[in-house]
Amino acid sequence: MFLERLQDVIVAPATPGGRSALALVRVSGPQTLRMCDQVFRGRKPLSGARGHQVLTGFIVEGEEIIDEALAAVYRSPHSYTTEDLVEFSVHGNPLIVDRVTDLLIGIGARLARPGEFTERAFLHGRLDVTQAEAVLATIQARTMKGVKAALAQLRGGLTKELKGLSDRVRWLVALIEAQLEFPEEDIPEESLAPMLEGAIADTEKLRQAFRRGRSQRKGLAVMILGRPNVGKSTLFNALLDEERSIVTPVPGTTRDLVTGILRFSTGQVRLFDGAGIGIAESLPDRIAVRRAVGAANRADFLLVMLDATSGFVPADTELLKLLREKPGMIVWNKIDAVKEIPSLENVAGEPVAVSALKRKNLSPLLDRLKEEASSQGETFFANRFQEECLERLAVHLRAALDAQYLDMRAKELREAIADFAGTGRPALNQSILEEIFSRFCVGK
Ligand SMILES: Nc1nc2c(ncn2[C@@H]2O[C@H](COP(=O)(O)OP(=O)(O)OP(=O)(O)O)[C@@H](O)[C@H]2O)c(=O)[nH]1
Ligand SMILES: [Mg+2]
Secondary structure, eight states, X not given: OHHHHTTSOEEEEOSOSSOEEEEEEEEESTTHHHHHHTTEEESSOGGGSOTTEEEEEEEEETTEEEEEEEEEEEOTTSSSSSXXXXXXXXXXXXXXXXXXXXXHXXXXXXXXXXXXXXXXHHHTTSSOHHHHHHHHHHHHOSSHHHHHHHHHHHTTHHHHHHHHHHHXXXXXXXXXXXXXXXXXXXXXXXXXXXXHHHXXXXXXXXXXXXXXHHHHHHOEEEEEEESTTSSHHHHHHHHHTSOOSOOOSSTTOOOSOEEEEEEOSSOEEEEEEOOOSSOOOSHHHHHHHHHHHHHHHHOSEEEEEEETTTOOOTTHHHHHHHHHHSOEEEEEEOGGGXXXXXXXXXXXXXXXXXXXXXXXXXXXXXXXXHHHHOOOSOOOOOOHHHHHHHHHHHHHHHHHHHOSSHHHHHHHHHHHHHXXXXXHSOOOOHHHHHHHHTTSOTTO
16 A cells, blocks of 8 residues: 555655744655646756756746745655655745645645655665664764764664674575585584574674664663562662652552653663552552553663562562563662672572662662663664564574574574564565654654
8 A cells, every 4th residue: 555655746844843044845756846847937847957956946826926945856766765856945934834835735745744755765675774764863863973873874884784694694594404405414513503602692782782772862761670669769769869759668659650861971861660560459550560561661671679678579580580581680679677688599690789768889770770871882773673573583593592403493593584684674564664654754
């Protein structure tokens, strides 16, 4: 259906509403030049212009002059969308911009949806999704460093990384298939494991670069998670140095998701506090818990809080499991009220022990958050679907590493190869594309 929509001429202002020196109205699609000729009067028709030519003239409605304008003509395929495209520079008055846009709509153009120009560049194969994300990141970056990282990705940085990794996995599949077919040609099986481990490590590096990209764009999302009453809100307030979240001795105090920003010189953290995960009897409790779990799923980093006064309890097991899938750390709280910090077995990483109430030992926690939020190291910008592809990829690679038989390994790796495809060109599914491109501004 959206391929049919490619037949439409789309129009949208490409500059923000409000008064400014100039404003840009963009028009793209198969009949663009013919349509623009109906509203633009220059020394020659736009349909007779070369590509990349700028003409001076007037925007007109019949005999009425709407504005003096410049029209930049881009001819297919040498334009942002790869279609015929015209950009009118008009005076930056919203009345003029709206009138020009309405004029074009009046003769058959359609108002573009957010990101539709970029979506067309994607559908015509000029950009892959990694580059489309880079376009968005270039516009949204809040630091020059972020802009540079986005531009590197727009030039194909991430595409290259993914290709390198996918080539290696393809090579592994070829090796395994050769081994299955010609068992007499002995390919040492010991050599497969290190290669797989290398691919897993590189996938993890990419995932981390995705997280850094997200945190550079929006701030690292950190969720404080724990059973009711362990002191989550007290820690939240202590870290933000502000009495934001309500603290009481009554379990089940926090229900709404509370959020605050922690700023470091290297980046920022969006900190979340929500309901305690535990017995939820009333409907509001259940909704509150669902919200907290949802926020934990969306978070980039978890602070799983345990209560040192009660020690580890069975209900904490589920919370610790989350740390297998997502980076985070364990925080023992209320150490002011115990003689010794309870021990924990079989957990990854060193727990940090604090007293949120007395604000004791918070600096290792803050240091870690600062480190996680810093955009040091390579940064890539991705959307949810690309992140999910990479997540599945990591799962398939691990399964391939653990598989006992070569054919199982080959099967997992073939699935991994399918995941790569999704990172650059997701299945042409309307709702996926809409979700990706709707985050763009109108006119981009
Ligand atoms: N001794 C001691 N008490 C603490 C500490 N941190 C929190 N508390 C107390 O624990 C109780 C619960 O604190 P909250 O911060 O409301 O706990 P919570 O985890 O947000 O609780 P819910 O929102 O109900 O899930 C309060 O009485 C706090 O004063 C601490 O470090 N030491
Ligand atoms: Mg609370």
